[in-house]
Amino acid sequence: MTVAKDISGGVALWRRIADAIRLDIVGGKLASGDRLPTEAALAERFSANRHTVRRALAVLADEGVVGAEQGRGTFVRSARRLSYRIGKRTRFSEGLAGQARVTSGQLLSSRIENASAAAATALGIRTGAKVVRMETLSLADGRPLSRATAWLDYRSFADFAGRYTALGSFTAVFASYGIGDYSRASTRISARHADVEETKLLGLTPGAILLVSEAVDIDVAGQPISYALSRFPAERMELVV
Amino acid sequence: MTVAKDISGGVALWRRIADAIRLDIVGGKLASGDRLPTEAALAERFSANRHTVRRALAVLADEGVVGAEQGRGTFVRSARRLSYRIGKRTRFSEGLAGQARVTSGQLLSSRIENASAAAATALGIRTGAKVVRMETLSLADGRPLSRATAWLDYRSFADFAGRYTALGSFTAVFASYGIGDYSRASTRISARHADVEETKLLGLTPGAILLVSEAVDIDVAGQPISYALSRFPAERMELVV
DNA sequence: TCTATTTGTCTAATGAAATAGACAACTATT
DNA sequence: AATAGTTGTCTATTTCATTAGACAAATAGA
Known part of the structure; x- marks a missing residue:
């Protein structure tokens, strides 16, 4: 180049x-x-x-x-970029199958807030309704691979954060709420520079480029269950559709 | 932010x-x-x-x-970002349906070359085999929206470039070769800074971020027909899966 | 051992990026 | 008409990015 x-x-x-x-x-x-x-x-x-x-x-x-x-x-010294698979059935750990030995998710913080217009539209609730906001960091083989923010309807998932801390994966927490299966309704992908916090948490050099995915997951009945904004370092990951 | x-x-x-x-x-x-x-x-x-x-x-x-x-x-002054839809049936002009009035494709150059390892793997031919390489620029409402490089098997599509100049769209050229329908086999998405040539052609400021899509299209029989590397300005486009 | 090649370190000079402060020019409101 | 709030322009200073040249230190091969 x-x-x-x-x-x-x-x-x-x-x-x-x-x-x-x-x-x-x-x-x-x-x-x-x-x-x-x-x-x-x-x-x-x-x-x-x-x-x-x-x-x-x-x-x-x-x-x-x-x-x-x-x-x-x-x-x-280093190897190739990891590929993250996106499809109808997208699960973070499964998306990296065979490319990393250990994947883990970690809760940075969570709080109850009023839904923004974007979150409300995605979740099919009214703007300002109570939602659970989760800030997470995911790692593969100890290296941070994504920084995500997820929003969930408070009425259905009041204790999502508590269970996530115990279980360590979205899939497991959904299962604990009786949602055995769910699927990806839509994914929007864009790209931008990382900000200070992202740079620090993902272990990047300032000015690094992030792939940003904005995803809505739905249960088998077609009801939106989560709205998530995930940021992947473009230098370490690529998304595969 | x-x-x-x-x-x-x-x-x-x-x-x-x-x-x-x-x-x-x-x-x-x-x-x-x-x-x-x-x-x-x-x-x-x-x-x-x-x-x-x-x-x-x-x-x-x-x-x-x-x-x-x-x-x-x-x-x-300006409006929102355009969304480009990616799925099984991805067509450039259709992907932007309803968002832009006029879309057009323009051939920058083309040549016959020997397939790189990546292109050969994608097209299912041997490395070094003859392929047609197309360099194109696509516009919506007169504004450049993507800069793409596509490779096609020379044995099947020797005159692809000539027909593209006449017809102005990949879909139309495929149809002229008797391929009435085709679909997207895979799409890999990454992001990086634009280089000088891309900056100039896409009318960007230097240092702008590009979304890079690496796609393989196949005909109804599952045979790969094209391998394309498209670059979209992240500030003007987002990809929707 | 000698030599060519390569990375490591130092000094210096120039231009761009960023900060700081002051004031002019224009707009809308009272 | 007066005033407060906003963008436009000017000067000056400091820090960072880039170039330039010279030589030291380590390596590999003749």
């Missing part, structure tokens, strides 16, 4: 270079263990100074994506 | 502020005609200097998203 030089557009050159190299790695163009081109070669390729390239490499080294060895070169 | 201050992460503050405000607008929090908070208020909200906010607003004004009026305030 090539990168702009003269025009910055508010994104620093070292950052664009780091993004371009990371893309080659997570996209599979460079495999684990491969040696990157030399700093001089990269500087030429991106029409940048060697110091600027070094800064980009330092960021990637910090992320654990590459590692430099004096006298030898810089080598690819 | 909040925004980082102290830590830049290689993305300039004015750019992050512009992105945050644009997100509020295309996300529907601010409607067309609404007055934005005053520059002073925005400066406080983002913990930034008023001049930095002014630079962000200048960018948005340049994009036509907002307009400032001396003595009165700054107002929202």
Whole structure:
């Protein structure tokens, strides 16, 4: 991939270079263990100074994506991007089947609030009605993979948060409420930069790109049961429809 | 949305502020005609200097998203983000039904090349086999909405480019080859920054975020017919599954 | 061992990003 | 007409991004 030089557009050159190299790695163009081109070669390729390239490499080294060895070169350390499967039957842990050994969900906080217009429309209730709001972080093999906010109708799921803390998965909590099966009604996908809190919780470098999924799950009767806004680091995940 | 201050992460503050405000607008929090908070208020909200906010607003004004009026305030000019529907039967023009009046596709270039490993796997042919590569740009109401690269098996679609120039749509060209119906086998979605060429063709400001969709279409017999890599500006589009 | 190649470190200079403060120009309201 | 609130413009200063050059330190191969 090539990168702009003269025009910055508010994104620093070292950052664009780091993004371009990371893309080659997570996209599979460079495999684990491969040696990157030399700093001089990269500087030429991106029409940048060697110091600027070094800064980009330092960021990637910090992320654990590459590692430099004096006298030898810089080598690819990390693996490919994970794929998250989206379909009628979307479950977080199952979506990553076979790609990560351990997945876990963790409740950051929860509270009762009045439904925003968006949440109310999605859940089929009136704006301002009481809803449970859950802030969660999901991990795979110990690495944070998504930061999600979910809203549920308070009348049906008053103690959702308590049960989630005990059970650790949405699917399990729904089951405890007698909802043995549920499915995905709609998913809207967009992308934006991460904000401070997301950067911190997901262990990203500031300015990282997030894939944002806005999903509504329904029970077998077609009744909306949850409205969730999930944020995935684009550099570590891709969504598969 | 909040925004980082102290830590830049290689993305300039004015750019992050512009992105945050644009997100509020295309996300529907601010409607067309609404007055934005005053520059002073925005400066406080983002913990930034008023001049930095002014630079962000200048960018948005340049994009036509907002307009400032001396003595009165700054107002929202543009509309919401378009939704692009993805499913079993995905057609570019139909995906935008009801949201844009005129959609058109334009061939930038095409050539015969040897299939990359990714393209070969997707199309079910051997690596290095001859494929037709199409570079296209799609517009809705005159505004560029996607930049796509598509690969097709040369043995079946040798003259795809010629027919596309004449017919202006993939669906029409497939029909001319006797493929009356086809469907989407898989879609992978990721996100990254736009490169120079994409920035220019899509009319974006440098550093803009793209949603990248990697799709395989198959005919009724299940035979892969095309492999396409489409890039959508995240600030103008969202994908709906 | 010698040499070419590669990453690591230091100093310096230039331009862009961000902050700060002051005041002009315009609008709407009283 | 006066006033408060808002955007527009100017000057100045500090911090960060980028370029430039030189040389040290480690590695691999002849």
